[in-house]
Amino acid sequence: MKNGSNQNWDSYYSENRDFSLMTSQALTKVLAHVDARLEKICLDLGCGTGQLTRELFHRGYTCVGVDLAESALRTAKSLTVQASSLTYIRGDLETLQSTDLPRRQFSLITCKLVIAFVKDKERFLKLAHDSLAPGGTFAVVTPVFGSKICEKKPGICVSSEEIEKQLGDRFGNVTVEPLGDVECFISHRQS
Numbered sequence: 001m002k003n004g005s006n007q008n009w010d011s012y013y014s015e016n017r018d019f020s021l022m023t024s025q026a027l028t029k030v031l032a033h034v035d036a037r038l039e040k041i042c043l044d045l046g047c048g049t050g051q052l053t054r055e056l057f058h059r060g061y062t063c064v065g066v067d068l069a070e071s072a073l074r075t076a077k078s079l080t081v082q083a084s085s086l087t088y089i090r091g092d093l094e095t096l097q098s099t100d101l102p103r104r105q106f107s108l109i110t111c112k113l114v115i116a117f118v119k120d121k122e123r124f125l126k127l128a129h130d131s132l133a134p135g136g137t138f139a140v141v142t143p144v145f146g147s148k149i150c151e152k153k154p155g156i157c158v159s160s161e162e163i164e165k166q167l168g169d170r171f172g173n174v175t176v177e178p179l180g181d182v183e184c185f186i187s188h189r190q191s
């Protein structure tokens with residue numbers, strides 16, 4: 001994937017290709033950072049074919065997945081049991097507004113293998129922050145520069161220092177959870 005243009009994503013998914021799954025153990029590690037007292041409502045930004053969205057749904061979350069690639073959303077919907085607690089919407093993360101979302105306050109927002117493709121990160125982090133319930137968790141899963149993945153695919157990686165600073169500036173806190181080949185940067189909206 002050379003760049004994040006919508007056309008490229010659509011043709012990628014049209015060839016029945018997909019991205020690496022998050023293991024169940026890795027997801028459990030991420031979920032340990034979520035306040036269990038909050039209602040289980042998740043927003044998966046850049047959900048692709050909904051691999052993570054579905055996993056969260058099966059763990060009891062009401063989920064909303066957002067992606068721009070129609071072919072990915074078609075697959076996500078075809079793999080979805082008819083349930084009002086699992087919905088997908090088409091949206092551009094560069095322009096998406098909280099009013100485009102069916103819910104205002106999510107207890108968990110995930111963003112897996114996506115942040116490297118977001119051009120306006122400041123705006124994106126503000127959207128995530130403002131869409132969280134107080135005490136809610138934002139989990140950014142991404143490969144970083146200097147990692148094994150970066151040797152082969154630098155275009156999908158971000159600077160660890162930069163993302164930590166951006167999250168720290170917006171949320172006032174950030175924790176890094178190593179998940180094997182990728183890192184999970186976790187921030188909470190202040191209560």
Ligand SMILES: C[S@@+](CC[C@H](N)C(=O)[O-])C[C@H]1O[C@@H](n2cnc3c(N)ncnc32)[C@H](O)[C@@H]1O
Pocket residue numbers: 004009018019020045046047048049050051052066067068069072091092093094111112113114117118
């Ligand atoms: C590497 S894939 C990861 C997909 C999914 N999160 C996963 O881990 O399987 C990146 C995803 O981000 C989506 N994406 C990239 N830029 C986007 C944008 N501006 N708005 C919405 N989705 C975008 C792509 O369509 C693609 O599905």
